[in-house]
Amino acid sequence: MVRRRKTKIVKIGNVKIGGGFPISVQSMTNTKTWDVGATVSQIKKIKKAGCEIIRVGVPDLKSAKTLSKIKEKINLPLVADIHFSADLALEAINQGADKIRINPGNFPKSGLRKIVVLCKRKKIPIRIGINSGSLEKDILGNHERVTAKMMVESALRNIKLMEKLGFYDLVISLKAPDVLRTIRAYELLAKKVDYPFHLGITEAGREFSGTIKSAIGIGSLLLKGIGDTVRVSLTTDPVEEVKVAWEILKSLELRERGVKIVSCPTCARTEIDIMGLTKEIEKITQNIKKPLKIAVMGCIVNGLGEAREADLGIVGFERVALITKNGEILKRVKEKDILREFKKELKNYY
Ligand code: SF4
DSSP states (O other), X not given: OOOOOOOOOEEETTXXXXXXXXXXXXXXXXXXXXXXXXXXXXXXXXXXXXXXXXXXXXXXXXXXXXXXXXXXXXXXXXXXXXXXXXXXXXXXXXXXXXXXEEOTTTSOGGGHHHHHHHHHHHTOOEEEEEXXXXXXXXXXXXXSSOOHHHHHHHHHHHHHHHHHTTOOOEEEEEEOSSHHHHHHHHHHHHTTOOSOBEEOOTTOOSHHHXXXXXXXXXXXXXXXXXXXEEEXXXXXXXXXXXXXXXXXXXXXXXXXXXEEEEEOOOOTTOOSOHHHHHHHHHHHHTTOOSOEEEEEESSHHHHHHHHHTSSEEEEEETTEEEEEETTEEEEEEEGGGHHHHHHHHHHHHO
């Protein structure tokens, strides 16, 4: 069991983060926010994949003014991502954003007071989102590379500014595109404040490398008990970000959702088409939300052992397959019938 860092609780719409509440999964749209139809349609797809908090970019007034229309059509907390402009933040809050994210590296300090007053009135939190790519110039100084310490310095400076204004409804993130710097920054800040943390490896790359970096970075921090909400950043469809985030949380047994497939890598002993079967099973079970463990194994070497620990299993055995339920062998089927018979048992299971 991971012992989680104790933090304040922050409420984003109807989702609470920190204070031991479940680690929530977030993502961000990549449509033009002002295109309400496209944005809402993407949010619905992302939500179906398991997203619990959605963020949209607000680069202009046209986008800010559509937030209330988007909010009407979705039922998950909406976060407005703001850079450069206090007026955009004010408009987003007035339009009903459930949280705003500001980047201290580019956000005018002169606009903070007005925002804080409005956030207090509307009871919405602010995320101070430090990003190594846009750190305040005076902290960077003459150095060529932003360090974890510099990111923490920026976070502490901006937390203090907010606290001076009497605002404590804060979430903090410290993102860099590399794993070690990100981990170091969160570890350092975790010793100094008790605000909840939004975790992520920013600009992690395409699906393959980004998934690995995110799993190592976010996963290492979660294992240390650090982190209250996660966003995986991938250069691909945001639906994939949500799937990866869930796999990280499920792997660490911090959350449960949907199907967990245990499948063998195949080898010379493989008796049935494990690759094809696993792909099909992934497809037919992708919308199941209840936790379910399925073993898909090529032979009896490890097959029966894995099947014993799974709710349902398929184990290759002398050119046929054994279908198991709760560790018991239910039937023996020919290879061509495996999927059909498995689907029947999956239906029976519920
Ligand atoms: Fe090979 Fe059997 Fe292990 Fe699969 S379970 S990798 S087929 S030995």
